[in-house]
Amino acid sequence: MPLPDNESPAAYAAPAEEFLRVLLRCSQGHISGFTIPLTPAQEELSIKVFDALLSNRKDNRDLHELLWDLVRVRASATESTIHNCPFLAWLALHAYKPDGTYIDSDAFAQLLAKLKYLVKNICMVEAHRRQAEHPQGIIG
């Protein structure tokens, strides 16, 4: 877990930033033709996030909605594959090095730790948001 008083929050944010940058570039149509598989709802949310960034809105609601939709459990029990999971598709690109080889397991383990923390972070924000919606508790 990153410490709040050093540079580790930035280090933990780096993979999330690269993932979102690739996702937004792909959804805007990139010359490489690489795609991140998104559901129609996620595509709409990615457009909202891009518009929010363009208009320099400080509110992180759109960003959170996109991230939450990407990590939450789906109703249909389909298995995640590289062809339908945005994270797995991005991992393939992230792992690809300029010399045509791929990152080693040491680097990959560190990346997974940061991704795991990102998922925990998203869940915390979602829980906080739901708690704020029901200050007296969901069952009253």
Place this chain on the structure above:
Amino acid sequence: MHVCVVVHDEEVTVSFSLPEYTPTQANDGMALILGYCPSIPLTSIKGRVRLDGAVRYLAACETLCPLGVVVHKLLHVLICLACKSCIIPSHMPGHLKEHGFKNIDKIAFTAACERWGIIQLPERVLHPSPRGAPVEILKTYQGYACAVDPTGCSFACTSENWMKQHVRNDHTSHPALMTSCYRSNVPVQTLFRPFHKKYIEVQPALCNVAQDNVLARVLQDFLPTLPLPTITPPQNDKEIDPLLRLMQWHKYMEPYYLDSAKHTSVLALKAPARQTDPAYHRLHTAVQDYIEFGIHIGRTVSPNLTVRKHLVQGRHLSSVPLSVASANTFCFLRTLIMIL
């Protein structure tokens, strides 16, 4: 005339007669070697001096020789033979005291410096062009050379952290993978040290090789301009490591490494945002703020909130969405963490 060069295990043989030879796209490299492309400069780094490995540039005179000092006739600098380093004239009397020369005839020394045209200020000294013959006598170190812009940037140094700082500061749109931005174990030299250090990549193989020799032209001009070698896909599963076998990245990325144009463009996809691209530039701050917001929630706002991690995989996923406690991402996270 026949010239044969082996590049990336491929033998390139060019046969032509002077002066009817016309460069084409396929043999531009050989044209460059043989000076048939006057529009392409010998070196694109301005303000550098090209050293000829076959020429002896060091000279001495009756004033400097007893002091253990020689002159580099092309760079117009003094070299201390004991330290194997350049010393500026104003520092030389003090420096020589360290070697036991306490009473130096300063008038004769100044006259010798003027006679040889020695440059007084280190910042005015013209440095050798990169990847050329080493400066005689000077020490050679194992260092790092910038690879982001091989024809436009000649930065070299002996510290990996210094090199990373250079890449971050001077090449804002550098490739995402830092280790691909520079070359390691590169022979480098610096004229001055410990102050006014400026490292230059040198090519020890060019010692005693004339500047117009084909070997010199290949090593200094032709090889740095070559594209990356073709990437060949693995023939069978034994050629790939267990992680790659599990993740199957090579199959997903196959269209990109088989086509050099796609290879370049797909790498650009993950390049950092530029200052001129406001949306992607703001993404950096937005994501960092979001992470710090999560940390803030976890530590202060809602101390009673915890995230319960239900690690499940594939077809064993529950059809009922969990409240806030699970994520698809964990499916592959758990599988991989167990394997790693």
